[in-house]
Amino acid sequence: MRRLLLAGLVLLAGCAETPAPMAPPPAADRLILTPADWSQLPGWRADGVAAAIPALLKSCRRIEQLPPDHSIGAEGTGGTAADWMAPCGAARHLVDGDDQAARAFFEDWFRVFAAAGQGIFTGYYEPELKGSRHRHGPFTVALRARPKDLITVDLGRLRPDISHDQIAGRLGNGRLDPYPDRAEIEAGAIDDVAPPLVWLDDPVDAHILHIQGSGRIVLDDGTVLRVGVAATNGRRFVGLGKILAEAGKIPPGSSMPVIRAWLKAHPGEAGPLMAGNPRYIFYHALQGGDGPVGSEGVALTAGRSLAVDPAFVPLGMPVWLDTTAPDGTALRRLMLAQDTGAAIKGPVRGDVFWGTGEAAFQAAGVMKSSGRIWLLVPSHRSPRLAEGNR
Numbered sequence: 001m002r003r004l005l006l007a008g009l010v011l012l013a014g015c016a017e018t019p020a021p022m023a024p025p026p027a028a029d030r031l032i033l034t035p036a037d038w039s040q041l042p043g044w045r046a047d048g049v050a051a052a053i054p055a056l057l058k059s060c061r062r063i064e065q066l067p068p069d070h071s072i073g074a075e076g077t078g079g080t081a082a083d084w085m086a087p088c089g090a091a092r093h094l095v096d097g098d099d100q101a102a103r104a105f106f107e108d109w110f111r112v113f114a115a116a117g118q119g120i121f122t123g124y125y126e127p128e129l130k131g132s133r134h135r136h137g138p139f140t141v142a143l144r145a146r147p148k149d150l151i152t153v154d155l156g157r158l159r160p161d162i163s164h165d166q167i168a169g170r171l172g173n174g175r176l177d178p179y180p181d182r183a184e185i186e187a188g189a190i191d192d193v194a195p196p197l198v199w200l201d202d203p204v205d206a207h208i209l210h211i212q213g214s215g216r217i218v219l220d221d222g223t224v225l226r227v228g229v230a231a232t233n234g235r236r237f238v239g240l241g242k243i244l245a246e247a248g249k250i251p252p253g254s255s256m257p258v259i260r261a262w263l264k265a266h267p268g269e270a271g272p273l274m275a276g277n278p279r280y281i282f283y284h285a286l287q288g289g290d291g292p293v294g295s296e297g298v299a300l301t302a303g304r305s306l307a308v309d310p311a312f313v314p315l316g317m318p319v320w321l322d323t324t325a326p327d328g329t330a331l332r333r334l335m336l337a338q339d340t341g342a343a344i345k346g347p348v349r350g351d352v353f354w355g356t357g358e359a360a361f362q363a364a365g366v367m368k369s370s371g372r373i374w375l376l377v378p379s380h381r382s383p384r385l386a387e388g389n390r
Contacts, residue, residue: 031077031312031347032116033375038107040114041374042322043332050102052318053094055305055336058298059316060088073314079381084316087378106334110318110376119348121323121371123364124307124341126292126300126356127209131198131217131225139199139220141206146230146282147194150179168234179233181278186271197283198225204263207240207274208256210281213341214292214300216356226286228293235278237342243276256365279342291356294339302355307339312347313375315340321350323371326363331371348373 038044063072063084072078087109094101132139149170169176180189198217200206209215217225240259245252249269250262263270286292291299294307296315306319313319317337325331331352341351352367354360 029347031075033077033113034116036112036114036374038112041112041320041332043330044320045103047333048099049106049334050094050097050099052301052304052334052336053091053096053102055301055338056091056318057088058301059296059336059338060084060091062296062298063316064088072316074311077312077375078314078317078377083378083381086380106318106376109379111379111381112320113375113377115348115373115375117348118370118372119346119350121321121350121352121367121369122343123326123352123354123367124212125354125360125364127205127212127215127361128357129200129202129205129209129215129217130220131200132220133198135196135199138201141200141203142196143198143200143206143209143217143227144185144190144194144282145197145284147179147190149190149193150231150233150282151176152231152234168232179235180280181233181235182280183275183278185233185280186275194282197227197285202264203274204260204270207263207277208260210277210279211240213281213339214286214294216292226292227283228286229281230284231282233278233280233282235280237279238277239343240274240277243273247273249273257362260365294353296338298338300338300353301336302353302360304333304335305338305353306335307341307344307351307353308337309345309347309349310337310340313337313373318376319350320374320376321352321371322373324369326367331369334376 063081066081068080068082068085070081072081072084078084087105090105090109094105130139131143135142150168151170152168153176167176168179170179171177185194198219200209200217214226214228217227219225240263241250241252241254241256244250244259244262245254249266250258263274291301294300294305295310306321308315308319315337319335319337321331321333321335323331335350335352339351339353344351350371350373352364354363354367
């Protein structure tokens with residue numbers, strides 16, 4: 001509540017006491033980079049790197065809209081937007097599917113840096129659900145638009161020690177009160193200010209959509225609606241696996257397919273248990289596009305888009321990933337940092353986007369592997385970062 005009251009003071013008074021300088025983060029919370037050679041990338045010569053070029057071009061289009069001196073990354077890890085103009089221009093002349101040319105392109109235009117340490121890599125996907133624009137029959141689960149009275153405040157600008165992205169609430173009695181949690185919302189607390197965007201037919205699938213972020217909804221009129229995150233209620237996220245394990249329903253560490261199967265097999269218990277995750281997502285319709293849109297603002301590419309912590313890894317950055325695939329084989333490939341996630345925190349942490357539908361769910365739901373990353377940065381980079389320091 002102290003943080004929420006601080007946010008209310010900022011909104012109402014327009015000022016706040018300047019926080020004391022924060023101590024540097026411990027080494028474990030820093031991205032430590034050291035120069036590396038292409039020959040040090042496990043599997044670099046074997047990956048079909050041409051498959052990453054379409055994803056790179058999407059990020060390029062986004063970067064090219066930025067001011068030339070805009071820093072790429074919180075610490076300028078990727079230099080400035082101007083540093084990307086030449087490699088992005090060169091990428092447009094590559095022939096589709098030519099792995100040899102794509103590999104030569106990256107080796108010519110980028111330098112590779114190893115990130116110190118190992119981290120955990122998981123998977124996510126775009127759910128495909130059934131829905132209707134009108135409540136009827138089985139379509140009784142509301143997917144809500146952003147509420148009219150929702151206020152979000154970025155406290156990270158005021159308090160660098162706050163790890164979450166935002167505090168959400170609504171004004172009441174001259175202060176910013178916490179926004180209702182999931183249980184309160186599902187009990188009707190905001191029905192008058194948050195109209196349903198669409199109605200879904202399954203509460204478990206709806207909750208999984210809240211975890212994944214974007215989704216594809218096949219409507220009963222034959223049309224398809226893609227939705228993306230418009231806002232959250234600012235509450236902390238609690239995973240379904242943790243909730244069910246603590247309730248003694250499933251073993252700790254169970255995969256998402258196991259979690260989903262248990263919830264669907266026990267509909268009477270599923271609702272109260274899922275309400276133990278207080279975080280709630282509000283949605284908006286996505287227009288056009290060839291996939292769900294990530295935090296960078298570009299459509300994600302199955303198997304090539306990676307969710308990262310942007311406090312360390314800049315969005316738009318090519319990343320070489322060395323981890324283990326859901327089937328137990330080595331997963332060594334070029335990815336693009338194009339998304340973020342509430343649970344994706346730390347310098348060596350990632351979430352692989354596996355695509356849309358059931359097959360992607362099965363892959364994403366079981367992936368949890370240790371691994372390493374290397375960052376690819378433009379060879380001619382503005383001197384924003386001393387090599388080997390962060």
